[in-house]
Amino acid sequence: MSIATSSEITADHLAVIPKSVETQPPAPAPIMAVRNVSKGYGSGATRVGVLNGINLNLREGEFLAVVGFSGSGKTTLAQLLAGLVKPDSGEITMDGEPVTGPGPERGLVFQNYSLLPWLTVRGNIALSVDRVFQSWSKTQRREHVDRFVELVGLTHAIHRRPHELSGGMRQRVSLARTLAMKPKVLLLDEPLSALDALTRSVMQDEILKIWQEEKQTCLMITNDVDEAILVADRIVPLNPGPDAGLGPAFTVGLERPRDKTELNHNERFKHLRNAVTNYLVAVRQRARSRETQKGGAVEIQRPDIQPVDLTLPRKAILNSPI
Numbered sequence: 001m002s003i004a005t006s007s008e009i010t011a012d013h014l015a016v017i018p019k020s021v022e023t024q025p026p027a028p029a030p031i032m033a034v035r036n037v038s039k040g041y042g043s044g045a046t047r048v049g050v051l052n053g054i055n056l057n058l059r060e061g062e063f064l065a066v067v068g069f070s071g072s073g074k075t076t077l078a079q080l081l082a083g084l085v086k087p088d089s090g091e092i093t094m095d096g097e098p099v100t101g102p103g104p105e106r107g108l109v110f111q112n113y114s115l116l117p118w119l120t121v122r123g124n125i126a127l128s129v130d131r132v133f134q135s136w137s138k139t140q141r142r143e144h145v146d147r148f149v150e151l152v153g154l155t156h157a158i159h160r161r162p163h164e165l166s167g168g169m170r171q172r173v174s175l176a177r178t179l180a181m182k183p184k185v186l187l188l189d190e191p192l193s194a195l196d197a198l199t200r201s202v203m204q205d206e207i208l209k210i211w212q213e214e215k216q217t218c219l220m221i222t223n224d225v226d227e228a229i230l231v232a233d234r235i236v237p238l239n240p241g242p243d244a245g246l247g248p249a250f251t252v253g254l255e256r257p258r259d260k261t262e263l264n265h266n267e268r269f270k271h272l273r274n275a276v277t278n279y280l281v282a283v284r285q286r287a288r289s290r291e292t293q294k295g296g297a298v299e300i301q302r303p304d305i306q307p308v309d310l311t312l313p314r315k316a317i318l319n320s321p322i
């Protein structure tokens with residue numbers, strides 16, 4: 001795959017940004033909307049602006065992927081959408097109402113599955129189900145838990161505790177726990193990044209299967225462009241920080257179900273992969289050169305070192321002027 005190396009975004013890079021962005025028919029009202037949101041950490045002189053001027057519409061039923069480099073603020077964005085952190089300015093709404101904190105209608109699956117070690121697979125999932133569906137009977141809740149354990153293929157391990165599970169199995173429990181709460185919006189913050197390639201591939205298929213069966217709205221954060229194209233309807237790049245903003249949306253437009261092996265030979269897939277990757281590389285280089293200009297070019301003084309001829313006797317080396 002060719003990756004652009006120029007220090008600026010050129011017309012070639014920008015030509016790959018889909019023109020269809022302006023020509024698409026008007027979209028329905030978003031289920032979640034992010035309006036001019038900025039977020040930073042710290043205060044005063046030590047404040048670091050992470051996100052700046054973020055605008056995003058999450059449409060009902062869509063699968064949206066946000067891709068970006070490490071440290072650009074992806075987790076911060078997921079936490080803002082989940083209501084775990086508050087924006088410094090701007091507003092996030094769900095169904096037109098401001099998001100003021102976490103809620104069961106927005107389920108977040110973390111990068112690092114946080115399961116309670118003393119509870120079994122069933123116990124970890126039941127904890128959330130019992131809290132959200134308090135009006136249901138005990139039998140109803142138990143059947144519901146078992147259905148989601150089955151959905152992620154863990155029925156055989158339902159009585160095991162987290163230390164008896166592999167990393168992939170733990171991530172499945174974490175996914176099932178969030179899915180079982182039936183959130184309207186599923187927020188996935190790099191849920192597969194800690195998994196090996198094979199497990200990751202199986203989990204990608206499972207997430208897609210569940211998303212299609214449950215007809216949820218899904219936003220997945222990832223640093224893997226191939227993964228984003230495989231799962232998403234639209235891909236939005238997060239530009240590098242500080243004060244990161246979002247780039248233009250890329251419409252994926254590949255038929256579902258998508259076959260990974262076939263995708264590698266699909267021209268649209270290859271074009272999209274180059275387009276998104278080239279965009280990200282170009283914006284990162286532009287951000288780096290901006291940082292260098294801000295800091296001023298520092299000329300490094302190199303020491304004047306001459307090589308020593310090691311064939312000389314040791315005494316001669318010790319007496320040498322360098």
Ligand SMILES: Nc1ncnc2c1ncn2[C@@H]1O[C@H](COP(=O)(O)OP(=O)(O)OP(=O)(O)O)[C@@H](O)[C@H]1O
Pocket residue numbers: 041042050068069070071072073074075076077223
């Ligand atoms: N609670 C916090 N306090 C101070 N700084 C923070 C906090 N959380 C995140 N940051 C900083 O904000 C920036 C963005 O972090 P964030 O975790 O959102 O990025 P990311 O894109 O998810 O990174 P990664 O892909 O490596 O997980 C980083 O510079 C990070 O050090």
